[in-house]
Amino acid sequence: MRTRDEHKEAAIREKALVMVVKDGFDGLSMQKLAKAANVSPATIYIYFKDRDDLIIQLWLEEMKKMANATLVGFDPAMHFEEGLRIQWLNRAKFCMENPASMHFLEQMKFSPYHEMCMKKMDNTFIKAMGEFVHHAINRKEVVKLPVEVYWSIAFAPLYQLVKMHMSGRGLRGGSEKFVLDEKIMNQTLKLVLKALKP
Amino acid sequence: MRTRDEHKEAAIREKALVMVVKDGFDGLSMQKLAKAANVSPATIYIYFKDRDDLIIQLWLEEMKKMANATLVGFDPAMHFEEGLRIQWLNRAKFCMENPASMHFLEQMKFSPYHEMCMKKMDNTFIKAMGEFVHHAINRKEVVKLPVEVYWSIAFAPLYQLVKMHMSGRGLRGGSEKFVLDEKIMNQTLKLVLKALKP
DNA sequence: TCTATAAAAGAATGAACATTCATTTATATT
DNA sequence: AATATAAATGAATGTTCATTCTTTTATAGA
Incomplete structure (x- = not known):
C-alpha cells in the first residue's frame, strides 16, 4: 500500500x-x-476528520509545544522565585520566537472551539503548575491565594505585553511603536514577584 | 418619506x-x-455598509460603553491609589454585568478586524489613561515604568480572572468551578497596588 | 513481479454565503 | 389628499463553501 x-x-x-x-x-x-x-x-x-477536527488538532499541537517550552529547566519542587522566573522567561521566549503559535492560541481562547479543546487536553501541565503553587504556599514563599489569582497576576501581564509587542501598538495613540525588550521584561517580572511575595 | x-x-x-x-x-x-x-x-x-462594517460598528459601540463605564467617578487628576481602585472596580463591574460585551471585545482583540477598529476609535479614553499614569509617576506615587507595563500589570490580571469566571473553568482541572467574587477581586486589586507602588 | 491497500487527486455536489434588485410600504412635507 | 422619498422587503444572483465520489497512483508485503 x-x-x-x-x-x-x-x-x-x-x-x-x-x-x-x-x-x-x-x-x-x-x-x-x-x-x-x-x-x-x-x-x-x-x-x-473535518474542519473542526483540523482546528482542534492544531490547537493541541501548538499547546503541547508551548507547554514543553515552558517547562524547560523547570521543576515543580523549585523554590518560588526561581521557578517563576524560569517559567516566566521560558514563556516569554516562546512567545517572542513563535508569534504565530502565540497568536493562534490567543485567538482560540475566546472562540467556541476552546471548550472542546480543553476537554481533549491532557492535564499533566496544569497539574504541575498547581503543584508548584501549592509547594510555594506551604513554604510560605507566596501570599496565600486561589490558584487563579496567582496565575493571573503572574502571567497575564506577560501575555498582554507580548500582544502589544506583536501588534506594534502600545498605548500612546500615535505612531510610537512599543517594543518588548529584555529590560522591560525584567522590570515586569520584578514587579510580579513583588506582588506575589509575602 | x-x-x-x-x-x-x-x-x-x-x-x-x-x-x-x-x-x-x-x-x-x-x-x-x-x-x-x-x-x-x-x-x-x-x-x-457590509458585514465588515457591521462588525466594526459593533466594536465601536461596545468599546464606547466599556469606556464610559470605566470612567464613572474617575478623574485623571486623582491620586494613584484612588484612581486605580475606581477604574479597576468600574471595569470589573462592567465585565461582570455585560459578559456578552466583554466576550465580544476580547474576541475582537485577536481578530483581523482589530487593527481596522483601532484606527477608527477616538483616543480621548487612551489619552485620559496616559495622563493619569503620568501624573502618578510625577507625584512619585507609582514606580516609573513604560505605560504599557503599568497597564498590563494593572488590568491584565483582572481580565484574565473575568475570563476564567465566565468560562466557569479555573485551573484545577476537574469539575471545580471558579467564581470571581468580591473577596477575590479585592485580594487581587491589593496585590496589583502592591506591585505598582514604590 | 504481482497484488492488495491505502494515499492522493480532481471533479462534482448541494448547501450556505454576502450582496443586490425590483417592488412595495410608510410617512414627512407640500 | 397628493407627492416625493427613503425604508423595508422577498426573491434572486453568482460565488464560495465543506465535503464526498470516483478514479488513479504509489508502495509494502506476497
Missing part, C-alpha cells in the same frame, strides 16, 4: 495556522488551504 | 453580538442574522 507523506500533513498544518492567524477563522477555507498546501482538498480529509 | 425604525437597528446589533459570542465570526451569517432580528437581509444593508 501507498505510505503517508508526512510532508503533506505538515504543510497542511502549517498553512492552516498561518491562514487563521492572518485572516481569522473566517479566512480558513478548505479549498484555499488545499491550494496553499499544494494538495487536493480531499487529501486534507485523509489526515483530519 | 418613511422614517427609520430604531428598534430594527438595535435588534440587528444585539442579535449580531450574541451570534458572534455564541458561534464566533464564522457563525455570523447575514441571512441567519436577518432571521434572528426579524428583518429582511436587505434591511441590514440600510444600516450597515
